[in-house]
Amino acid sequence: MAETEARPVPVANRYVPSQPFWDGAREGRLMLQMCLDTGRFQHPPHPLSVYTGSQNVAWRQVSGLGTIYAVTVVRVPGPGLAGRLPLTVATVELAEGVRLIANIIDSPPERVGIGAAVELAWDPLADGTPYPAFRTLAQGAADAQD
Template sequence: MSENNVVNAAPVRPVPRQSVYVDTKPFWDGIAEGKLVLQYCTEAERFQHYPRPVSLYTGRRTLEWREVSGQGFIYACTVVRIPGPGVEGRIPLCVATVELDEGVRMIANVLNCSPSDIAVGKRVKLAVDQLAPGHAYPAFELA
């Protein structure tokens, strides 16, 4: 095919891969259902994120998956204004470190939000971002 006949395909957004070291299936299954499910150390009685093979607090395998509220506040935030892979058509993109009510922090996009609306301390709730068909990803929106 010559250069003149090349068809420009729509940009593909990168999708996450499941870890080969930690079973993250409960996390991804939860997001697909619109729920946020995190690891919980039954000994320390605390949540942790990102998923790990052992508890951050005890170093033991005393972990189980539990649903959390999906609510929290913006701990830190920024606005992506420079185009890059996977953000085509989404600029400006609001991104935040969210501290969940359960005490863990996650970095995620804040959907349906203008750059002037995003601010430290604002309350947020779980939203689901569809990266591609069948690939739900955790995000937040202003509460």
Template sequence: MSTPTLATALPAGAVKIATDPSTEPFWLAARERRLVAPRCADCGRFRLPPSPFCPHCQSTAVDWTELSGRGTVYTFTVVHGFPGLPDITLVPAVVDLPDAPGARLVTNVIDVDPADVSIGTALTVDFHPVSDGWLLPVFRVAGSPVPGPAVKERA
């Protein structure tokens, strides 16, 4: 019996983060290993991805709300191979965030056998290093052990 290939995130150098005034608070919080979401200061609705104005009321007023890091799989796919990385397995997912009703985050589920992911799977946030010192929010199956530093620092 073979060992299943675990899903991972893309290597650090394969992901570039570009910020603007609407997205920078999200990325700065991620750099501190915190998950945040913009909430309209006028109508109270959450929005992800961050945008310069609320899509519901068009207000530009925003409050950044720290989230618990819990989520559930709304939908996902499994990708075997990536251009230039034929042996990689990815599980891109859209994650519902219970602390931010109506907001969903596009991310990756990591360190899991893809066969163990399904719609509704409970997740917790983690952060994966990417280029230029940024950290990318990724998710793990809730309750799964977090690998030691040697695994987390892989490129």
């Protein structure tokens, strides 16, 4: 049963430079590629700018603030993933204009909706590698209104 609960550990890709993303994660920083010609972020990482085709890209830290663009709740009956379900998965649009797919943690699924403000959180993988996740910012305010 332990195999079904462990999430795979990421491996840096030799064709697409992703090591700075994982190095930043270990330091608690969300790092994304930026096209230096346009000043726009891109994700997932590419060897070239998706905007200009140039190699003029660099890794920069982003704020980790965003809003939920789309959301779904994963529910699977039976043993194996107990403790991880239901799992709220969202497409988060960061303040920098990039969308990431990530888990929403520390928030009950019924409190997570499109347009909700979120902040970066870290959800450790089986080996302790910090993996980017998000938590809603409005959680406390929503609870206070009930």
